[in-house]
Amino acid sequence: MKRDGTHTGPAEGSVTRRRLLQLAVTGSTLAAAMPLGQRSRAWGQAPRSGGTLKMAWASSPRTLDPALAIQGDEYMITQATYDNLTRIDEKLQPGPMLATQWSSDAQARVWTFALRKGVKFHHGRELKASDVVFTFERVLDPKTGSPGRNAMGPIEKVEAVDDYTVRFRMATPYADLPVSVAVTFGRILPADRADKLATEPSGTGPFRVVEFKPGERTRMVRFQDYWDRPRPYLDELWQVNMPQQATQVASLTGGDIQMMFEVPVAFIGALEKARGVSVVSVKSTSFQPVVMATDRKPFDDNRVRLALKLLLDRDAIIKALWQGRATIANDHPVPDINPFYVALPQRTPDVARARQLLAEAGHPQGFAAEIWTSNERVGMQELAVAVQQMVAPASIKLEVKTVPWSVFNTNVYKKEGLYINNWFGRATVDETLYPYFHSTGSWNEGKYSNPRLDKLLDEGRSSVETARRKEAYAEAQKVISDEGHYAVVYLTQYTSAMRANVKGYSLHPLRWCDFRNTYLEA
Amino acid sequence: MRVVAFLGRRLVLVALVMAIVSVLIFGVVQILPGDVAVMILGTSATPADLATLRVKLGLNRPAPLRYLDWVGGTLGGDWGISLLYQMPVRPLVLERLERSAVLAGLALVVAVPLAVGLGVISALRRNGLVDQTVGLVTLVAVSLPEFIIGTALILVLAFRFALLPPASLIDPGTSLWRAAPRLVLPTLTLVLALLAHMTRMTRASMLEVLEQPYVRAARLRGLRPRRVIWRHALRNALLPTVGIIAINVGYLIGGIVVVETVFAYPGLGRLMVDAVNHRDVPVIQMAALVIALAYALANLAADLAYAYLDPKIRY
Numbered sequence: 001m002k003r004d005g006t007h008t009g010p011a012e013g014s015v016t017r018r019r020l021l022q023l024a025v026t027g028s029t030l031a032a033a034m035p036l037g038q039r040s041r042a043w044g045q046a047p048r049s050g051g052t053l054k055m056a057w058a059s060s061p062r063t064l065d066p067a068l069a070i071q072g073d074e075y076m077i078t079q080a081t082y083d084n085l086t087r088i089d090e091k092l093q094p095g096p097m098l099a100t101q102w103s104s105d106a107q108a109r110v111w112t113f114a115l116r117k118g119v120k121f122h123h124g125r126e127l128k129a130s131d132v133v134f135t136f137e138r139v140l141d142p143k144t145g146s147p148g149r150n151a152m153g154p155i156e157k158v159e160a161v162d163d164y165t166v167r168f169r170m171a172t173p174y175a176d177l178p179v180s181v182a183v184t185f186g187r188i189l190p191a192d193r194a195d196k197l198a199t200e201p202s203g204t205g206p207f208r209v210v211e212f213k214p215g216e217r218t219r220m221v222r223f224q225d226y227w228d229r230p231r232p233y234l235d236e237l238w239q240v241n242m243p244q245q246a247t248q249v250a251s252l253t254g255g256d257i258q259m260m261f262e263v264p265v266a267f268i269g270a271l272e273k274a275r276g277v278s279v280v281s282v283k284s285t286s287f288q289p290v291v292m293a294t295d296r297k298p299f300d301d302n303r304v305r306l307a308l309k310l311l312l313d314r315d316a317i318i319k320a321l322w323q324g325r326a327t328i329a330n331d332h333p334v335p336d337i338n339p340f341y342v343a344l345p346q347r348t349p350d351v352a353r354a355r356q357l358l359a360e361a362g363h364p365q366g367f368a369a370e371i372w373t374s375n376e377r378v379g380m381q382e383l384a385v386a387v388q389q390m391v392a393p394a395s396i397k398l399e400v401k402t403v404p405w406s407v408f409n410t411n412v413y414k415k416e417g418l419y420i421n422n423w424f425g426r427a428t429v430d431e432t433l434y435p436y437f438h439s440t441g442s443w444n445e446g447k448y449s450n451p452r453l454d455k456l457l458d459e460g461r462s463s464v465e466t467a468r469r470k471e472a473y474a475e476a477q478k479v480i481s482d483e484g485h486y487a488v489v490y491l492t493q494y495t496s497a498m499r500a501n502v503k504g505y506s507l508h509p510l511r512w513c514d515f516r517n518t519y520l521e522a
Numbered sequence: 523m524r525v526v527a528f529l530g531r532r533l534v535l536v537a538l539v540m541a542i543v544s545v546l547i548f549g550v551v552q553i554l555p556g557d558v559a560v561m562i563l564g565t566s567a568t569p570a571d572l573a574t575l576r577v578k579l580g581l582n583r584p585a586p587l588r589y590l591d592w593v594g595g596t597l598g599g600d601w602g603i604s605l606l607y608q609m610p611v612r613p614l615v616l617e618r619l620e621r622s623a624v625l626a627g628l629a630l631v632v633a634v635p636l637a638v639g640l641g642v643i644s645a646l647r648r649n650g651l652v653d654q655t656v657g658l659v660t661l662v663a664v665s666l667p668e669f670i671i672g673t674a675l676i677l678v679l680a681f682r683f684a685l686l687p688p689a690s691l692i693d694p695g696t697s698l699w700r701a702a703p704r705l706v707l708p709t710l711t712l713v714l715a716l717l718a719h720m721t722r723m724t725r726a727s728m729l730e731v732l733e734q735p736y737v738r739a740a741r742l743r744g745l746r747p748r749r750v751i752w753r754h755a756l757r758n759a760l761l762p763t764v765g766i767i768a769i770n771v772g773y774l775i776g777g778i779v780v781v782e783t784v785f786a787y788p789g790l791g792r793l794m795v796d797a798v799n800h801r802d803v804p805v806i807q808m809a810a811l812v813i814a815l816a817y818a819l820a821n822l823a824a825d826l827a828y829a830y831l832d833p834k835i836r837y
Contacts, residue, residue: 242786250688
């Protein structure tokens with residue numbers, strides 16, 4: 001209002017900037033008040049296409065060949081650039097991917113998979129059954145030297161029935177094939193690119209590799225002809241190598257990177273307080289067993305093994321090592337998300353009973369031994385020290401011996417009598433138990449041999465009736481818990497951190513990274 | 523002419539040193555525990571798979587033959603294939619070497635003038651505030667391991683106050699100007715580690731020189747103090763410092779390994795660490811050889827600097 005009384009403002013009835021601003025503020029306040037999910041549906045927001053997502057890893061990939069990849073960082077790249085016949089969800093259940101449906105005969109010895117039509121490889125050719133045959137024959141060929149040769153079940157022969165149908169013949173009945181073909185070794189490769197797999201990978205996956213610099217970074221860009229359009233939503237997906245966790249944390253809070261693969265327990269508190277960052281956890285299937293060799297004293301006697309299991313205060317260990325962020329376990333590695341898991345009464349520490357068992361076994365004064373471990377995997381060394389302290393009341397004197405990971409694998413694994421190991425979880429209950437506890441299992445570190453257990457495990461893998469399998473595996477878990485060569489105190493938790501605008505990504509208990517649904521919110 | 527002959531003799535010595543070093547490197551790498559095949563295939567591999575891989579990698583041939591193969595190949599330009607990455611070693615090592623050289627070069631370019639300057643000031647204003655502060659700070663910096671200095675810098679300057687980027691993630695195609703901020707923290711860490719020795723040496727040596735009769739004579743002749751320092755004193759004071767710089771090049775190479783790891787800088791040091799962890803023998807050997815050569819050449823440069831600074835030292 002001017003001093004002479006004339007009106008200087010806008011004419012009545014017009015929409016001024018101020019009014020517009022008021023409307024906008026009111027509108028967005030209302031919108032913010034609505035819960036996120038409802039807001040998306042109410043406004044019809046689809047995932048936004050575009051953007052680059054950079055994920056930091058402490059380790060570095062060595063190869064892009066899915067048959068030879070054994071590290072988590074390598075799995076991330078092959079999972080983005082290839083597809084499998086099936087996919088496994090967070091409940092370890094199989095779902096269609098390159099295969100639209102599958103069935104087996106009554107004995108689960110012959111499996112037939114129907115392939116999706118119109119799927120393109122990065123180099124343009126359509127996926128055919130011959131590619132599936134090539135993939136599996138290659139992994140199964142001893143000359144390839146793939147560690148996955150025995151990982152997908154007793155496959156005897158793979159054949160293409162026609163261009164879009166594949167048949168698997170199993171050497172022995174095997175009910176879990178739809179789950180086991182979803183593991184990392186089952187990535188479907190193009191038959192005409194055998195020699196270029198390591199340098200110019202071509203898969204059917206949502207991203208393709210444009211730059212591979214091990215020790216530095218790997219860059220992937222969207223594959224425009226991906227069969228599951230409109231996925232993927234990201235323009236680019238990077239994997240960057242950052243050995244130091246502090247650097248990763250600072251890069252994440254600063255926005256240099258959008259995700260950290262794994263957050264060590266020590267940094268969880270700081271990241272939870274940081275703005276613009278969300279921290280998520282999931283129960284994982286990884287475990288760190290105390291391994292006891294059953295082919296020599298003193299652990300050849302089950303009373304001694306059981307005594308050690310009874311001496312461990314599991315809650316205290318979880319609190320001390322992981323600040324409570326781990327799942328208590330019962331001396332077998334089957335996670336509770338596995339459909340065949342059975343809840344046994346949780347073993348609790350009982351020093352008196354342990355002492356009694358030791359006396360019965362001929363060790364009333366305890367005994368002395370070495371416990372081996374490595375300092376290059378989080379938790380291994382700490383667990384060895386914890387065990388050393390906890391068995392002391394029973395007069396068991398342990399000396400902790402620590403070696404680097406490379407030395408551990410050559411000198412300790414399967415060689416020493418008492419040590420801590422570090423294992424990632426497996427997708428099928430068969431793979432979780434058979435290689436470790438069957439007398440012929442390739443990862444049976446304790447040389448454990450129990451004919452009754454062998455029978456249960458054989459029955460579990462070859463039967464097709466779920467009820468019978470559940471019975472067999474329930475019994476097996478009890479036997480392993482009471483008599484096996486592993487003391488499993490916990491299954492680890494998997495914690496990851498990402499920028500708050502990263503959507504459409506969920507953690508997988510097997511620590512697999514899937515970016516098919518991921519997008520960056522504006 | 524004499525310089526050329528001197529240089530020629532020195533280069534022959536360098537070649538001899540490299541020959542001996544190559545034998546040592548090869549020998550040490552052979553004794554390393556741990557098996558390359560197990561590292562590549564993992565613990566779930568069967569003995570048959572491991573044996574197949576060992577033959578494929580040529581690990582079953584006797585050591586002296588493998589040594590001669592290696593030397594012959596290296597001199598001919600074929601530096602082998604990385605066991606780990608299945609890529610040729612030469613482009614890998616050279617690319618990483620270039621990056622580490624940039625970082626080391628930057629550190630030296632900043633550290634040397636800074637150290638000499640601080641040393642001279644400390645000597646001139648002996649026991650003053652500057653002298654004592656510089657002494658204390660450099661002592662603390664040299665006592666702390668680089669990964670602590672580096673991590674502390676990240677936590678303070680990048681995490682707590684987002685002033686500088688923590689990691690050396692340089693997008694392809696970025697100009698040097700835009701990438702420069704990413705090099706500040708790693709360079710700063712290295713400079714802090716290097717300062718102490720060079721500053722102290724310069725200071726001590728400067729103090730000694732300033733006591734010399736010819737310096738007093740120059741002052742008494744009426745020359746301006748600045749001319750006395752620059753023209754007469756410093757040139758002689760720098761002699762021991764040059765020696766320290768040469769030694770610090772070796773120290774720098776070691777420190778670079780740590781700094782590259784902390785700041786995710788993809789240089790030769792990190793390549794070395796990854797190669798050792800995975801027993802990637804061809805890369806370990808070539809990286810060690812290249813580093814040894816760098817050190818030998820740095821010492822050669824130091825000798826030349828001596829000869830330049832002191833006319834009496836002409837071999």
